[in-house]
Amino acid sequence: MHLSKVRLVDFRNFKELETEFSEGLNVFYGDNAQGKTNLLEAIYFLCNLKPVRSNKEQHLVAFDKTKAYLKGIFTTSSGPVDREILLNIGDRKKVRECDVEKKRLSELYWQIHAVFFSPDDLSLVKGRPSERRRFLDLLITRLRPQYGRYLAEYSRALSQRNRLLKDLKKNRTLLCALEAWDEQLAALGSVILKTRMAFLEKLFPLVKRYYFYFSRDERQIDIKYESTVALPGVSPEAFREAFSSALRKSLPQDVESGFTQVGPHRDDLQFLLGGKDLRYFGSQGEQRTLSLSVKFAERQMFFEVTGVYPILLLDDALSELDVKRRRWLLQGEEISQVFVTTADLSAIPEDVLKKGRIYRIKAGALRWS
Ligand SMILES: Nc1ncnc2c1ncn2[C@@H]1O[C@H](COP(=O)(O)OP(=O)(O)O)[C@@H](O)[C@H]1O
Ligand SMILES: [Mg+2]
The missing domain is CATH 3.40.50.300 (P-loop containing nucleotide triphosphate hydrolases)
Structure with a gap:
């Protein structure tokens, strides 16, 4: 093409x-x-x-x-x-x-x-979490259009829940209405999480490979998916339950802030070089190399899925x-x-x-x- x-x-x-x-x-x-x-x-x-x-x-x-x-x-x-x-x-x-x-x-x-790389653009490393999520979501949506639909539905359910949270402060009886939105969020959110995990499992090793190629740095590069829903050790089948329970746990804070604090809309990626977060401790050169490696991984991933x-x-x-x-x-x-x-x-x-x-x-x- x-x-x-x-x-x-x-x-x-x-x-x-x-x-x-x-x-x-x-x-x-x-x-x-x-x-x-x-x-x-x-x-x-x-x-x-x-x-x-x-x-x-x-x-x-x-x-x-x-x-x-x-x-x-x-x-x-x-x-x-x-x-x-x-x-x-x-x-x-x-x-x-x-x-x-x-x-x-x-x-x-x-x-x-198309994959775009500019060494001046370090937003993937240094930018806000929303920029890393945007990168991830854009790429997955391109490869799995269904994912885009789940994202859109999730975001609709999320704004409904947030609206309800704000009303809840004044009117406690609305609490029962929350359950339906929680269920929807957990159902959609767990699909999003599951898809992201499966995708990242393929992307991460590619990023590491390119990073090593470009830098020849012997230190270990690690990438972590930082989830607001406790996931370690949770099997994909259990994501929904993990998400539901995270929602229940965060309810008091959610009502207080009028905003849903847990879920894929709050998750982030973390890049570690030799165990240190590149966002805060990386040199500009290391951050650029990482960003270049992620873009090359994106390119390779796209090829592997679409040919x-x-x-x-x-x-x-x-x-x-x-x-x-x-x-x-x-x-x-x-x-x-x-x-x-x-x-x-x-x-x-x-x-x-x-x-x-x-x-x-x-x-x-x-x-x-
Ligand atoms: N919406 C716009 N309409 C007209 N000119 C624009 C617009 N956005 C940026 N520019 C102009 O484009 C020029 C920069 O172009 P750019 O492609 O960044 O240059 P470079 O060749 O250095 O890469 C600037 O002069 C800027 O004012
Ligand atoms: Mg230019």
Whole structure:
């Protein structure tokens, strides 16, 4: 699967752009603040239909405009798939695939996926727990659309329960109504937990493997799923019971705060290097390497489930790495399409560069040489 053509109108600093891409390596080259990252972001948005970070979609529309348009033509094993997105400030985005408007994300061609890595973006390691959950949920949803539906239902049940908790403070007789929501939360939440566990069991070893490859650090890297529901030793079948009992236990605090304190919506991931939490004790280099390793694990995982490698987007990622690893990173083009930005072409080994297509980006316009 690769992106063969793109057209952008009023997307960030691109007024209008239309171009083709190589199915291997594509290099976006130019000075700072010209639009290199913006173009990667456009590709990510076309693939994953979400902004790279938890940015607001409106931010993607060019400053003085109210609408933006993106179109991508992907080449897939089942033929060309063309996808259009219309962003309209103050309205929901519209997505069309092969000329049909799609209401649900899950109806879209599911094998189109992009992985974005920027060494400046340490949100996965240093950001709030919600950012790690977002990463996890986005990826699982892509691979198991059913999971997305459970998440949506869970979040509906959760807001109902929270509303009830707030009312409970004034009116104790509502306590009996809580039971129904607890049951729903436990049922949906345990499916979410179970799916996350099964998924992480595959993801974690990959992260460790890549971390070792990129760092050559002999210290043990560990990743833990920090659950607000006591899980250690609990078999997946017993998640529901564990969750119910956690809800019962936290009821007094929940009523006090008007908010459900336990459940997958409060869980987090913890990364440990040599037993120390990387969030607080890791050097910036270690945090970057971890974040890169997680992205590579995501890519590999996607391949293992779908048989298709996602598109790889590398934003200024080369300066950190030695030549051997740079080469390895870019030669990903043998297995998937790669887009890389750089202000310095000499960061790319000459023989690798020769095989790629170079685009010069200047003030929201593009020229290829
Ligand atoms: N919504 C937007 N509309 C117009 N210009 C934007 C928008 N968002 C960012 N920009 C501009 O894009 C430029 C940065 O582009 P970027 O892709 O980050 O550059 P770089 O080439 O350094 O990666 C800045 O000049 C910024 O003002
Ligand atoms: Mg940039």
